[in-house]
Amino acid sequence: MKIELYPGGSLVSGGEVQMKLVLDGVADIAEIPLPYTPGRVSGLDVFELPNMAQSNSDGALASIALIDQGLIGGMGDLIALGMLQSGPYYIHTKDEIGSLDDLRGKKLRVSGQTQAQIVSRLGAVPVSNIPATAMAENVSRGLIDGALVDTGNLYNFGVGDLLTYHVTNLPLGSFAVLFGLSKAKYDTLPPESQDAIDSVKGDWYTTVLGGNMDKQTQDVVARLEASEVHHFVTLSDDDLARADRVLSQVTEKWVAKAPENAAILEAARTALGQ
Template sequence: MKKLTLMLAAAAAGIAISANAYAQDVTLRLHQMLPPQATIPAKALEPWAAKVMEESNGRIKVEHYPSMQLGGKPPSLYDQARDGVVDLIWTVIGYTPGRFPSTEVFELPFMVTNAEATSKAFHEYCEEHCQDEFQGVKVIAWHTHGPGLIHSKQPVQKLEDLNGLKLRGATRVINQMLEELGATPVGMPVPAVPESLSKGVIDGATIPWEVTVPLKISELVDNHTGFAGEHGLYAATFVFAMNQSSYDNLPDDLKKVIDDNSGIETAGLFGKAMDEGDVTGLEIAKKAGDNIYMLDGEERQRWVDTATPLIDAWAAEMDKAGKDGKALVDQARSLIDKYSGGS
């Protein structure tokens, strides 16, 4: 009788453990705008998902839905995560203008160095200044891409070449910069760029090298304009975020897996993937025989001088919103310098 009791107790415990383990298995739906072969999906999101699955012993599974497969437009991604439509999203922060004002400082002209360093700087900055703007989600990483360039049908070798050009910009600040420089900005999410170029809706686009690969930009334009020196023309900013309830409902050990794969190092890894993608994009343009212009010296300085008033104007906007705009700009620059190896 005693042996039977022990057997029944062991069986009951086994059932309880099995049921408990089953209850703690989690499937997270990840939604984003780019095709699966693009840099971030292939080189950052998929490795992140695989690492999370491995470290959770298979108890966290991530279902990846690229190219807006679950519906909506790219600007709706953040709300899909906040509202619990999906569990995880990756998106361009500036697709919802004015909603995350503190982040915009990293989009200002001639701030970005490389994506890895600037991403670490951006994440550290956002942990201090942006938390209140991202309520309703758990941010896994804030990051940026590397130096953005102008990819155009007509050559852009000097400031005056922008006059009359319709150029795609990703965000409010980037569009303001293009207007300041003399172009006609056209705002649109990046997946719309190839068709817009093909149909003549735009004459060119501002994007980094890495995203020219999945969009096949080198097949659509022959000219690419960037800048010599440490600081590139601009950067767009991104957030990889999780619905807060999806995170809160995890058992503590699975929360730790997510926590261990969140933060400044994750931001840096996403940035590093973009840096590596930039190398690939540049090589494809070179092999295609495209014209690649890297503006330097007096011409570069003309662009810097022309764009600088936008920085002052942004700082003044922040002042009106009750934030110290100049201090935010100075801190962003200091953090970028810190992670870029400066003094």
């Protein structure tokens, strides 16, 4: 079996078109950022909720578990080779913060409705429609005070040396990326090719992806720790209890969106060992 790669969007660029590429047969496999096509695959947005996954690996493997259990909608024409749950997202700011009260009125870049709800509940001001690649410019121009970012991508997005205060103990959701294979294409493959795919898809593929992302996060944390300008913020127990109270409303709102969401949330927490 031969796989021809088109890296860096060289076939067609843009996260919002990757799902369509696979479904239209333009590509057989794509790295699909699911929040860019909301509603097409349902249920995996449970991991966007606060206080869920604690690392890339546990969120991604829990996602595969939910897919295998048949709890995730919209997967009928796709095969999940593997998953990433980029995250968890944390609050990173350019100015000093030490408590939830310090977030009041601060403008934080967010991605998607769930993050916007989270930031609003915490007393900050969510700012949407800023691409990740434009975060650094917006911080430098004073248009935002910080962002919800997964720590491993701080330097990839150019804000590693601009945002110097990092909350470490309030995980605020993850960003799902599906490595999806067209089921129509899979069905045309000879048995030996299908066997080869079956031998690596799911847990193995996802474990490798998650391990690489977790290593990237560890490397970034070590780089921040080695710098004298970066500060790690541990919120107090009182602040965490307060955050739990206000953020539970975000979870409750998500559960109420669809009749199956309560079961999906329970299954996700079970898969995460919660």
